[in-house]
Amino acid sequence: MHNRKTSKDEYSEQCRKEADKYFKNNKFEEAVRLYNLSIEANSNNATALNNLAVLFEELGNDKEAERLYKQACASPKISSSDKLKFMQNLAGIQEKNGTLNATLWTYQSATKIEGFSKNTIASNYLDFLHATHLTSFDAAVFSSLSHLYKTDTTDKYTLTKIYFSQLALKLEQMEGSPLQNTELALDFMENDNITISIISDNLITNHVIEKLIADIRKFFLLSILKENYKKPYTALLTAINKQCKLNGYIYPTDDNELSKVEQLNRKTPKLPHCIREDAQLIANSYSENAITENTHKHPPSTYKNSTLNTPQSDKQELIRSFYEANPYPTWTSKPRNTPSSLDELFTSLNINNPPKDNNILVAGCGTGRHAIQLALTYPHANIKALDISATSLEYAAKKRDEYNIKNLEFIHGDLNHLYSLGIKFSLIECIGVLHHLQNPLKGGQAILSALNERGIAKLGLYSTSARIPIAELKSLATSKKITYEQNNLKIIRKLAIANYNYGRISEIVNSPDFFSRNGCMDLLFHPLEKTFSATDIHAFIKKLKCHFAGFEKGGSEGSPSFIKFDNDTDLEVFFNDWKSFENLNPTFFCEMYLFWLKPIRRTEQ
Structure with missing residues (x-):
């Protein structure tokens, strides 16, 4: 058997x-x-x-x-x-x-x-x-x-x-409504080591939890001033202090609360030692007090890596100054990655004869998250990452060294002058950058000219439809007689949260960028921004004389299919289909259009 x-x-x-x-x-x-x-x-x-x-x-x-x-x-x-x-x-x-x-x-x-x-x-x-x-x-x-x-x-x-969203829902359903009862919420939070650890090391990206943390901080502040502080909460306050530093001290405050902080500073030296440390943590979590809202000062950059010496126009200087004051994005944890090769990438895009070299460029890398992700994904590639902001690159280099990455070099310079590098690349990724240039087409041409014979580029551009909520928030601020400007960042954020269900404003509040000062500045107050429709992108790639592959989200949620290079798709029909789809699904490209380009070579013309 x-x-x-x-x-x-x-x-x-x-x-x-x-x-x-x-x-x-x-x-x-x-x-x-x-x-x-x-x-x-x-x-x-x-x-x-x-x-x-x-x-x-x-x-x-x-x-x-x-x-x-x-x-x-x-x-x-x-x-x-x-x-x-x-x-x-x-x-x-x-x-x-x-x-x-x-x-x-x-x-x-x-x-x-x-x-x-x-x-x-x-x-x-x-x-x-x-x-x-x-x-x-x-x-x-x-x-x-x-x-x-x-x-x-x-x-x-x-x-x-996901965790912060689930935490908000958990607190909402708990007996006694901790979201409306700070003491109940405090009882839950102080005994939850995982939540404390997450708050300490990761940006809170949920407006309900943000309000809860701000309420707990104020509760502690008033408790000490009223001499009703029953026991130390040092671990939780340390986490809140780290969170406030991470988000750029963005939580809304009023003059009364700030005056209470001044009272606490005067009272702290006289407090018992076991409470004094907590009091200092509370005061430090309001430390934007020392920097007024309209002076986002950063120490001079100590960035000492490669520099691409290029002339700056007034507009370029405006963008450089903006990102020196607001290095972007705000991030802390190691980017997700799955080791791969450029050959695999090119094959997935229907390119069967990929370039032999492994040179990759990230044009406009900011604080380095995406560049580091690519360096981890393509460990055998030689990666350069360029940005106009030395402050951003300083943070990027620090994170690169923290993760012991050896195949990534950062360069300070302007992507319009890539030719000065004297290097050709098999892959250039430029995500969220061209729409902040005075001339996106010129930037696109600079990218394509830096590709080698069979190289490809990946671009990311703002969708006009997906940016409509920003216009709605500006209009709402005007109706409330609030000046829509950087100096009113906290007031504008508070307005957005209070009007979460107004029009499409919830899309702004649900954006991770909304929850840090630098992210919110980039999201709401960028001094130079252009947006694109599917029709605009079709015209853009025609002017660049490129083959097209994408959009990256194609085929999901009932959208038109993703197309690869060298196919017989009628692009007129393709982009019209996307135009119709986006009219019905205006939030689909809330994180930008992402697509691939390959220059049409002379032998193909």
Whole structure:
């Protein structure tokens, strides 16, 4: 009996391996036949079940694919790594089929499997939660986030956004309404070490939690002044102090509260030692007191790396000064990355003859998050990152050294003069930069001229439709007789939060940039900004004389499909389809249009 069973298992594996070969060679009919023979011989051959499901998914039979993925996941005696792979496939097809509750259940089941937190499924789980925007508290999700936060490889940027949203929903449903009762909230917060750690090291990106932290800070301030401070809260106050420094002391205050801070400063030397440290932490969390709202002073940059000496126009000097005062973006955690190669990237875009060198340029890298992410993603590439702000580059270089990255060099200069570098690149990424130039077309031409013979560029540009909420906020401020200017940043933020449900203002408040001074300055008060429609981008690439691939989000949420290079797509029809889609989905490109360009070479003209 045992031998017969062994023989069946061996036969099942033989059929499965043969089927894999036919599948690889696109001989689907024979592959299906052999996979079915494999499963008939051993109904628990999880690899055969999974691979047949992959084949059916590729053929568009998603219902049958989901059934087979479920069967593969339920098979006994499979390794943890295989089970996680099969569950990722199942969750993916469930999300694709629109069964979101089933998708969440599959991911949550996977969290219980050994190795989950260090597997790619953990990142996909976070992406799913972020895209789903859960509107009610889920205890299992909250617990899994706490567990994942302790793992070094976790994408903490995405995790913390979900965590703060879930924390707000948790506090909202708790007995006694902690969001309206500061003491109840305090009781919860002081005993939650994970929340304290997250607040300490990551930017709060939820306006409900922001208000709660500001209320707790004020509660502590008044408690000490009234001599009603019952015990030290040093750990929580240290976290709040770090959070305020991270966000640029952006929390709204009034003259009365600031006068109380002055009273606290006078009172602090006379306080008992056990309370004095807390009092100093409270006062320091208001330290923008020492810098008026309209003087965002930074110490002179000590950045000493490469410099591209180029002349500056008045507009360029305006932008440089803006980013010296407001280095952007505000970030702390290591960017998410999956090591890859430029060959893989070019192949994914339908370029079968990629350049031989591995030179990459990030044009307009700011404080370095994206450049560092690329350096980690392409560890064998030589990466240069350029920015006009020395203050931003100083922070970028510090983070590069913190992560011990050796393949990344930062350069201080203007992208309009890339030719001065004397280097050609296989890939140039310029995200969120060209729309801040006086002449975006000139900037685009400078980028393309710095590409080597088969190089490509990735651009990111503001969507006119996605920037409409900014115009709504300006109009609302005018109606309230509030001057829309940088000096009124806190007042404008307070206005936006108070009018969260007015028009599309919630889109502003939900932006991560809204929650730091430098981010908010870039979001709301940039001195030079241009926006684009799908029609504008079509005209832009015509003027640049480029092949087009993108948009990067193409094919998701019912949007027109993503297209690769060297296809037969009619771009007139393509961009008209996108125009129609964006009219119906104005927030789709809230994080910019992202697309790829490849210059049309002379031999193609």
